[in-house]
Amino acid sequence: PGLLDEGFALYLADPFDRERNPEGVLNLGTSENTLCFDLIEERLTRPDMNYLQPDLFQYSDAQGIRSFREEIAKFLTDYARAAKELNPExxxxMNGCCAVFATLSTVLCDPGDGYLIPAPYYGxxxxxxxxxxxxxxxxxxxFSEVTDEESHPFQLTVEKLEAALQRAKKQGIRVRALILINPHNPLGDIYPAQLLKECLDFAHRYELHVIMDEIYMLSVYDDITFTSVLSLESLPDPERTHFMWGFSKDFGMCGxxxxxxHTTNHEIQKAVNQLAVFHSCPGPVQHVLSQFLKDRDWMxxxxxxTNKKRLKEAQKxxxxxxxxxxxxVLKSSGGLYVWADFRKFLKSQTFEAELELWQKLLDKKLLISPGKAFCCYEPGWFRLVFSNSVDKIYLCIKRLEEMLHTNDAEPVPNNASS
Amino acid sequence: PGLLDEGFALYLADPFDRERNPEGVLNLGTSENTLCFDLIEERLTRPDMNYLQPDLFQYSDAQGIRSFREEIAKFLTDYARAAKELNPExxxxMNGCCAVFATLSTVLCDPGDGYLIPAPYYGxxxxxxxxxxxxxxxxxxxFSEVTDEESHPFQLTVEKLEAALQRAKKQGIRVRALILINPHNPLGDIYPAQLLKECLDFAHRYELHVIMDEIYMLSVYDDITFTSVLSLESLPDPERTHFMWGFSKDFGMCGxxxxxxHTTNHEIQKAVNQLAVFHSCPGPVQHVLSQFLKDRDWMxxxxxxTNKKRLKEAQKxxxxxxxxxxxxVLKSSGGLYVWADFRKFLKSQTFEAELELWQKLLDKKLLISPGKAFCCYEPGWFRLVFSNSVDKIYLCIKRLEEMLHTNDAEPVPNNASS
Structure with a gap:
């Protein structure tokens, strides 16, 4: 298991609670949004949620209940500003985007194949x-350093994709797919439409499947325009372009x-649907989420x-x-986190020092996520989740301050920019 | 996809409904229990079900929420008459027994390995x-014919297990596991404790993992004693004995x-738990089912x-x-179905004739499940699910009668016993 799982297990074993466990682990490591649970809770108590027809408790279409897929299609058509109306077919x-990754990885490629992914990324x-x-x-x-060709830190370019692909080929790895996370996790930035198109063209040139992970699609809190892959007028390779989204982040319901x-590739979908029986969602849950999606006024x-406003406030x-x-921190526009630069607090510019800092913070009962967990190539970056209550954010800063400004963690001068 | 899926898809496309679609497909093919939904529905409306704490909507232990696992452990300890108290650890x-099979098959063996399974079995x-x-x-x-060594049709013996294992070895198949379904699907009978122990001893001799599928454990409607593998005082090979159960059948909630x-093998469980993230259950669902399990008086x-009484009545x-x-039909004691002998209605004693009969019944809008779907070696057997309302059972008999006793399906004499 990776560092994210390890951290989460530590949190689960000793979770902070204002009243019951004020000395417990404060979790700003896990990407959850609890800012609007009051709204979710209120909506859940309305009568339309309670009508549970018997059918919902019996077997249903493993692809998802038809009426639920219809609501999802309408919802994504509008909220992703789709170029054309999505077809529920x-x-x-599935039960989470984990399952979407599991089925796509099984269906799209053969064991041992590779997928391109810009690093850092959700590990x-x-x-x-x-x-x-x-x-x-x-x-x-x-990397964080900005060169002539780039306009901001950690910028992706097609040249970098190309170089990574060629390196992999030389190592004998057959690359079959490209994964892009947009809004990005952990960077919190958004792919400009032009870059997105260039990446899709690149993938098309090499016949790569593109998996667009847009799970933070509606967690954009800046006044920036987000371009969903669904909104593009013409895709270079629609049969190899697959989109995923979920309720975990944008509705704050990871649980x-x-x-x-969403894919228009029938063969791929047929194969995925065969596996979907292992990843199916309870009928009553599909019903309840349909009610949310039907309520346009509420959304x-x-x-x-409200969610956007609260995200913006919490981020600030x-x-x-x-x-x-x-x-x-890196300037960010979407997602539930910021990508923070702790390099000057590292004893040395190494991942050992990064882990050491992470461990010290954990000793202080503060869980944030080290760059290593995101396969970052530069030590010293951490992801901090801000979609938390005000008091938890204050407490996080307090615990951080105590730790960073004690003697043994005295800043060590280094040449890295910050 | 198999015949069961094919039949279910036909049903989903045109489901019978007393008022809205009386000419639709009547489904006695899918093993669901709708007899006690009134009780489930009533229980769901009590206030303890509605208390949905925010945590339930966030990430939790992928192995299952601890408090839910505690309730399951207590429940199985009592209801399976476990030899010793089960440990929630x-x-x-997971989201259904499908997922249990998927994870165990991935973890226990290597691709290409074989598992022994008495046929017919749930396909x-x-x-x-x-x-x-x-x-x-x-x-x-x-087979249905009873020989000297056997006391009833389709009887399993260790000699038959042994013979199948040796045949597989000769074919170069490495057999790593034995799957037993108890109560049996589709036969509806129960393994006597003695036979169960012999099978476990056999598996131990050959170092086979045993997967005990006891999903119909509490759907025993006869006054026969059911022996869960959990109830055995000493297992020949506890580290290779794995038990599965679910809410689909015994609580009538497939959806x-x-x-x-349940496994006491830590290595296996650790590996399964890694995969469990792909098969996790929503927090609110774990909460609701915990409330059921906590209510001993109601259960x-x-x-x-009530469930036992209604199953017995419907079966009769x-x-x-x-x-x-x-x-x-074969005498049965558990499960939601009977194993019925249609051999005298086949045009010839072949699986082609069996499928032809199945198709004719489907043309009459009656879905039952042909033996072929259960890998039966003898054509002419069908599984019919009885855990349905009285009017559906009557209508099934009516549609069957119309079909079987029209001219072109005139019984053809044959030597098979019936």
Whole structure:
């Protein structure tokens, strides 16, 4: 298991609670959004949620209940500003995006094949693509230093994709897919439409499947325009372009376990649907989520505006708090986290020193996620999740400050920019 | 996809409904229990079900929420009459027994390995063990004719297991596991304790893992004693004995997607738990099912006694109805179905004729399951599910009668016993 799982297990064993366990582990490591649970809870108590017809408790279509897929298709058509109306037949419902990765990795490629992925990236993808599919990541390393060709840190370019692909070929790895996370995890930035198109063209040139992970699609809190792959007028290779989204992040319900695959490739979908029986969602859950999606008034005027406002506020709170204690962050527009630069607090610019810092923070009962967990190529970066209550953010800053500014963690001068 | 899936898809496309679609497909093919949904529904409306703490909507232990596993451990300890109290640490919760098969097949063996399984058996196991695990079934063929060594039709003996194992070895198949379904699907009978022990001893001799599928454990409607593998005082090979159960059948909630693995093998469980993230259950569902399991009074005095009574009545209704139209069934004690002998209605004693009969019944909008779907070695047997409302059972008999006693399906004399 990776560092993210390891950290989460430590948290589960001793979770912070204001009243019951104030000295417990404070979790800003796991990407969850609890900011709008009050709205979710209120909506769940309305009568439409309670009508549970007997059918929901019996076997149903393993691809997902038809009426639920219809609601998802309408929802994504509008909220992803789809170029054309989505067809419910192209949608498969599974118990989380983990399952979407598991089925795609099994179906798209053969064991041992590789997939290109810009690093840093959500490290859970490694095990999700490996455990059933036995696929290996081919990293496209990104760095914080800005060169002439780039406009910002950790910028992806097609040249970097190309270089990574050629390196993999030389190593004898057959690369079959490209995974892009947009909004990005952990960077929190968004692919400009132009770069997205260039990446799709690149994938098309090499006949790579593209897996677009847009699980943070509606967790954009800046006034920036987000371009979903579904919104592009013409895809270079629609048969090899697969989209995933879920309720975990944008609805703040990681525990409800519902992810969605959209693909127009019938062969791929047929194969995925065969596996979907292993990843199916309870009927009552499909019913309840349908009710959310049907309620446009609530989503348009209550939930999403409030969520965006609260994300923005929480992000600012954390970023300001970090600035106060001398920790800069990368500018971000989407996702539930910031990518923070702790390099000047490392004893040396190594991953050993990064892990040491992580461990010290854990000793102080603060869980954040080290760059290593995201296969970052540059030590000293950490992901901090801000979609938490105000008091937890303050407490995080407090614990950080105590740790970073005690003697043994005295900043060591180094040449890295910050 | 197999015949069971094919039949179910036909049903889903045109489901019978008393008022809205009285000419639709009547489904006595899918093993579901709708007899006690009134009780489930009533129980679901009590206030303890509604208390949904925020944690349930966030990430939790992929092995299953600890408090839910504790309830399952207590429940199985009592209801399976376990030899010793079960440890919640030995339990993994997944989204259905499909997922238990998928993870075990991936973890226990290598692709291409075989598992012994007495045939007929629930045919869905083929794809569940194949799609991720790539394991192949090694059939132990059973027949209806009773010989000197046997006391009843389709009887399993250790000699038959032994013979199948040796045949597989000669074919170069490495057999690594034995799957036993108890109560049996589709036969509806129960393994006597003595035979169960002999099978476990056999497996131990050959170092085979034993997967005990006891998903119908509490759907025993006869006054026969059911022996769960959990109840045995000493297992020949506890490290290779794995137990599965779920809420689908015994609680009549196939659509809730919750299955349970119990194993005392830590290595196996660790590996399964890594995969469990792909098969996790929603937190709110784990909460709701915990409430069921906590309510001993309701289970002991309301649900299970009523369920047993209704199963018994429904079984008798179907068996009597079948007898009236000349269709004998195998004596059964558990499960939701009977194994019915349609051999005298086949044009020839072949699987082609069996499929032809199946198709004709489907043309009459009656879905039952042909023996071929259970890898039966003898054509002419069908599984009929009786855990249905009275009017559906009557209608099934009516449609059967119309079909079987029209001219072109005139009984053809044959020598097979019936």
């Amino acid at each position: 192209n949608i498969t419902v 859970g993808i490694n095990s999700k693509m490996w455990l059933y599919g036995e696929l290996q990541p081919v990293h496209v390393p990104l 409800i376990r519902v992810g969605v695959l 348009d005027n209550v939930f999403f505006p 709170l954390l970023v300001d708090g970090l600035a106060d204690i001398g920790v800069p | 030995n339990i993994t919760v 869905g196991i083929n794809s569940k063990m194949w799609l991720y695990g790539e394991l192949q079934p090694v059939h132990v063929p059973l 809730i997607r919750v299955g349970v693995l 002991d005095n309301v649900f299970f006694p 209704l179907l068996v009597d109805g079948l007898a009236d139209i000349g269709v004998p």
